Structure formats: C-alpha cells, structure tokens
Amino acid sequence: MVTAEGEALQDAQRTHNPACYLEMSTCVHARTVVPGGQAINLWRLGMAGEEHGSTLTTRATDATFPQYNFTQPLDHFSNTGFTFSQRYWVSDRYYTPGGPVIILDSGESSGTERLPYLDTGIVDILANATGGLGIVLEHRYYGASVPVANFTTDSLRWLNIEQALADSANFMANVKFPGINEDLTAPRTPWIYYGGSYAGSRSAHMRVLYPELVYGAIASSGVTYATILDWQYYDIIRQFGPTDCIHQIQTTVYEVDELLSDAKSHTPIKALFGLANLTHDQDFVSLLAGPLGDWQDKNWDPAVNSDDFANFCTALGSPNDTSVEIAKGISVNAATINYAIYVNQTFSRRCPSGSTADDCFGTFDPTQYQATDLSQTWRLWQFQVCTQFGFFFTAPPDPNQPRVISKLLTLDYAKMICEFAYPPGQHFTVPALPNITAVNSIGGLNIAADRLAIVDGQEDPWRPNTPHSDIAKKRLDTPLRPFKLISGAVHHYDENGLSNRTAEPPVIQEIHSQEVQFVQAWLSDFKQSKSGL
Template structure:
C-alpha cells in the first residue's frame, strides 16, 4: 500500500469559491545550490499579491507543496485575511519540479534530470527568493535582525515552512506549519497510526458498518479480479481508463483505492470544496451513506456499490468520463512526490487487522526495491531526514507554531504538544487537513477559530506588535 492526501442538501448545493488574484512572476534560481555545475539556472514561478501591502510591512511567504502553486494559493484564504490586518505582501512560491517550475521542461522527470529534486534544494530556492523580495520591497528597511518574513505552509508545505525557519532563521522570523507531519519518519511514530486515524474518521463521520464493509471489500476485490472476466467487470463497473489485465494492475487499483480513502479523510471539510478534487461537505459521510446502501452478500453487488460510492470522490461534478488509477488529483505532481518519498522522505506506514485497510506490514526492503524498479535508485536511509532536520529534538529552535487537525491522518506525524515556550502546538479537535489555513467560513467550528487566533497572536509577537 502506497500513499502519496443538513448533509443531503449540501450534496446538491452549487460550489462557490473565492478567487484570489496574483501577479505571476519568475526568478532564475541555481539548478544546484550545492555543487559547482557552472551557472545553470531555471525559472522558478511565484505569485505576488500587493493589495494589502504597505511599505515596511511584513512578507507572508507560502512555501509551495508537491503540486501547482495556484491550487494552494486558492485554498489558503486565511493568509489573505491576515494580510489585511498586518499590511503584508503575500507571496506563494512554487516548489521546483512541480507546476510550471520545471528545470528541464518536459524532460524534467528523466532519471538523469530529476536528481536535483530535494528538500534542501527547495529550501535554498526559497532563501534565494526571499533575498530577491527583500531587495525589491524592503531595501530601505533598516534592521539589525531578520527581515519581517513569515513562512506559511500546509502539509508538505508546512514541513518546509518549519524547516525553513530551522535551517535559515536569518531569512524568516517565524513559521506557521499546519498539518506538517515532520515526525512521520523512521521509528518516531508507530507505522500503524496513519491508517488507524483514517479508519477513525470513517467510523466517526460514517458508521462502523462503513468501516466493516471497506474491510471486507479487499478480499472481495482480490477474489473477483482473479479471472479475466472479473477484471473486465471491475474495469467496466468502475469506469477505469486503463482496464485491469494483470495482477500488478490489481495491486495498482488497491493502492489507488487506499489513497482515495486517505484523501477523503484528510479533506473531510464541513463545506463543499475544490481542493484536490471537487467534493461535497463532509464527503466521508456522503461516501459511507452510499456504501451503506449495500445489503447483499453478493461479491459483485459489493463491487457495484463501491463503484457508486467512489464517485463522490472521482466524479462529484459528473464530468469525468473515466478514472485514471495513476492520479488522485489533477494538480498534484504524484510522480515527483513518489521520487521524493523514495530518495529522502521515507514515511513508514503499515496497516493491521485493527483498521479498515488491507493488512500490509511495513517492509523497508520491499519499499526500497519498488523504488529501484521505478526510479533506478534504492530508497534513502530511513533516518536521513531525522539527522538532517532534528527529528524530535526541536528544543533548540524557535518561533514555530505547529497546528494539526486531529481528524486528519497526517496528524499522526505532527507535533501535538508544545516543545518549548517558542516552539508551540495548537490542536484542532474536529479539524481536517490544514483547515486553519483556509478562509473563514460559516461552518468553521470554535476549534478552527481559536487556532487562527493563536496564529495571529504568535505573528504579532514575532513582529513585536505586542
């Protein structure tokens, strides 16, 4: 298993979104910040909104994720709300090898060219960009300390925001790291926790019957797809773009299905959204309501019921003609992320008989061998990222707020308790994936509102406003 993220009325309501506007800019950054390969550079994209900026005001820099930066910019409305209060410049930086920031154009993912994709290179890109922004917008600001840059990020972007503050405290004053699983490595977190929380979300917002049906379905899918006729049935019933032909195709289907369950749990927001895909409010409940209509003990009937329920995620708008098992979101760079997960961000995950997933132990050798088959490189040492970024030894760092929704699978690797008086944690009891970075919504709970208040106060302190 591989991971790469009134109810009835809500299902039929039109989805409306705020649209944040930007000026799209590019900066030439070194292809490698750490080796002498000449003056090779490439264009890194970043988005700028100057609507709220007053000269001398801070810069709110979002450290881009594993996907098109526009997707994260349009789903981080809280940063714009803060900008109006702090007279801030808003900047969203795209991560190298994602979106339009491709060092080698359409050849960026060749095994020779992708080797410049790493967290260290990405962080250095952001430092390079910060210096450019400082020169343009803060050249006349007199300061004997760090310039007023605050890093923001959610999920992988939250990890980068925290690591940016840790590695380059001279570049950013502080970091808001939302849903950042910086402890989901090696033996820092039990490997079964991630899928355990995912199952808990389905049990809480769906029903125990939903969990049991999903748990039952793995063996049913395996049995049905043992024959060519069964593979054809599943392919047609689930409208797969590429029909199942081999056992490897079935394994891919299982991984795809597992990833969809994870994504449903992590973006189980209390209102309709268009983040990874278009979804209704509380999509886990909608999914389980559909699946719970399955009453028959017939295997093919279960496959059909699953196919109908899956359309909550795969085809909520009704516009999808077929389903591609290679992707779970149109704007995520899943191939590049898989490379990073192999070469440095090795996150051990396993499933047991206690959760709703197909039982699968964590086997590093198998994981590494799979990486070699796909990328021609064996996986990095599992403890490398801990040695690079400190693991749980965070007491020597400062000015970081880690926030986590406890109904988010990725909180399994999050910082859930204060580490020191300046490395702080705020938990959102009923929160999904980086919901606190989203714009205000009438359905926000008090837990979400309190987390945002916490962020405001931390930023005021960092900027010496209070």
C-alpha cells in the same frame, strides 16, 4: 466490467439499498490517495492530481496578483553554471512601510493553486493584521519553476529538501520586490514563513535551519516525521471515520482478503468488483483502498470541501447480516456488494473500451513508467517519496491491529514504483529505501524552536507524521512556541479562509485569531529588539 451474473446481483442489491445509485460525477474526486503505483494509473485516467496529500482544493478567486521571477542556481552547493526562474506572486493590498513579509510556500503543487490564500486565506489574514506584504513562492520543479528539460532520474537529482530550502533562503536574503523601494530582505525585515502539509514541514525546517532569515514560522499539518511504513495514515481514518462506515469497510476488507486466499472464490470476488482480469491481487486491493483517501479532502468550507468520502459511506449502507451469493457456494455480506458497486462506478468503468484491466490498473509492468517528458508531473512528488520521505502506505505490521485496508498491501508492493520509475542514471541512483534521516535529523516529531508554531488537525490522516503524533513528546502551548490541535479538523484547516471572517465556523475563527495574536506578539518582540529596548 462485472459479469452478467454480477450485474444481476447488483440490481438486486440496489433494490435492497437505494443509496447505491451513484452518479459517476459524485464518485470521482480530482485527487485520490492510493497505495503504490496505482496512484499513477488514476492520474493517467484523469482521476488524481499531482499532489501526494496536500489535496486541498482551493476556493476560486477573482483577484489577480502580479507574478514575478527570481533567478535561482540549479545547485546551491556546487557550481553547475545553470540557473532557473522561480515564480512568485505578491499582494501589497495591506502593506505599509515597516511591515513584515508573510510568505507562503506552495509545496508540491503549482503556485497558482495557492493564490486564493493571498486573497482570503492565511496570508491575507496575517498581512491584514500586520501591514505585511503577502508572497506565494513556487517550489522548484513544480508549476513553471522547472529547472530541467526532462524528468529522468538524473534530471531529478536536484529535487530534494536541501536544494529547495536553499532556494527559499536565497530568495529571502536577496529578492528585490518590483515597485517597492524599501529593502525587505531578511534579516533586515521580519519574515513569517507559512506552509501546509509537505510545505508545512518546509516551514518548520526553514525556521530551524535558517533562523537568521526566518523570524517566525507556522507549520500547518507539517509532515516533519518521515517514515518508511505509513500504515497509520489509514488508521486515523479507522479511528475517526463514521462508525457504521468503518464497520462496512472492515467487513469488506476482511472478507475480500479471505476470498482471495481461496482458489474457488478468488476470481468471483474480483469479478464482483469488475476486475476479474486484473492479474495481481495487490493491484486489486490497492484500488479498493482508493475511496479512503477522500477523507483528507474534507474541509470546513463548502466551496472547498469534497463530499466523496461521505458519498462513499452512504453507498456502503448500514451494517446488517444480509448475505448475497455471487457464485455457486460463495456468498458475501451486503457491505461487500455495496463496496463492489461503488468501485465499479468509480474506478472499474473508467477503463476505456479496448483496454484491459491490467492496462488501466496494473502496476507490475516497468515499461509503463518510462516516459520522462515534462508532462509526467506525477514523477515529481513520487521521486521525493522514493528518495527522502517514504510515506509508503501499507497494512499495519501487527496482524492483530484492526485495519481498513488489505493485508496484501506490503512494503514491497508500495516501493516497487521506485525501482520501476527511476532506473539508475549516470549521475544519480535512487536508494533501495528512502533516506528518511535527511528529514528526521532536522527534528522529526520533536522539531521545535522559538517562534515556530505547530498547527495540526485532530482527524488528519497525516497527523502521525507531525509533532501532534500520539507517540511524540507532549509539549505546552505558549505564545513563543504555539502548539495548536484543531478539534475535528483534517488537513491544514487553517490555510483557507473567507472574506467575511465572521462567516467562518467558530473553531476556524478561533485558530485564525490565535495565529494573528501570536504573530503580532512575535513582531512586537522584533521591533523591540531592533530598537534596542
């Protein structure tokens, strides 16, 4: 909590800017992207979900779809003798004999979170247009498709892209759908593979690595380019966020960094944010980066959209030269005051009574990451980050590059969670740095194949990790190799839809129509090749 003096200053600032009154419920979103181990702290406080970035909330659906299980080997490349049940769901509402299978990869979440896409989203759209069978396939280790008894380092060693891709291939080649007498396995039947975000990279990887099984694929916001330093995530927000809001963020970030470097102002600036007793400055500034992660939770559908980033910007107010003294001889801009009020209401006050700031927001104690029971679902995607994907959120390596997060957010801080959370096991050791070559060798920014569609959002903070990155080679958009950039879109905007398609925004209707058109064209080619024409 802030000091009495700090509260008085906040009261004065509320008078100056009424937009600073924020109800707690409007400040906290279900899923928050935060640098380093801070994300685990927020997860424990009930403020963050289990996903890294695939944070799209799904529209509620009253439709029900039958759930089935498919038996997978624990290890596709070595016989351990162990198997597990992988969940999947089926929609046959449009299926006609001879139709394709439209499969949606659920990625790093429970498959149940993806069921609305069977009802009104991309699977429903494509199945309706093609007479196809709709499928949602749950990823190993996520949801109820858990093959191990705990989440220790050793038990997680089968959680990698190679095993997970082999799961999908095995499923496609051998599944027998209950109630359907036809053989719908690949390659006998054309399968169209769809995924968004991490699952989008899997979609692209499946098309490249298993072309005989995956007839066509759509990679939406597919993060096919793994990186160690992922400073560009926040830079997209800097480029596309509201001008006044970004100005206020930068004013605060640069001012906080300067005040933290001075012994006289070090404690007062942290106290203003209600975090005077948070020991490590990196933990403090990582928490300040928390509201920026709400950018990727924006969506065109009001039922799915989060207003958290907009509320954050409103709370920061408009740029002005007002200065407020927070301690004798120490003054800050009004932007910093507003930012501090928001952080107090959104994060600091969530720390339970009797807990210290370090208990709630500290990340430097290795003992706090040692629980490995199956309830510790945060360990899953974090393990994939630490072993193969990287995506460590840091400040730009170039000190002259404009930024919206603190310069104290370094690689050493971001990857510290990997060493703390995953001590060497008897059978597996997490590498010092993720083996991003395992991802990038499949194609990275230049991944391409016939009947592989790349669909991205112009304002997606993950776009630098997709083939639409500014540093990727330019390519043409063709029916055989669609390359679509959705104007004004953030994260996999094409994945969700409405039952009344005409109620969707024009840009969403357009991308859905284009996806239907090129998938139908692909399937026409399949029929011709099958008939020998």
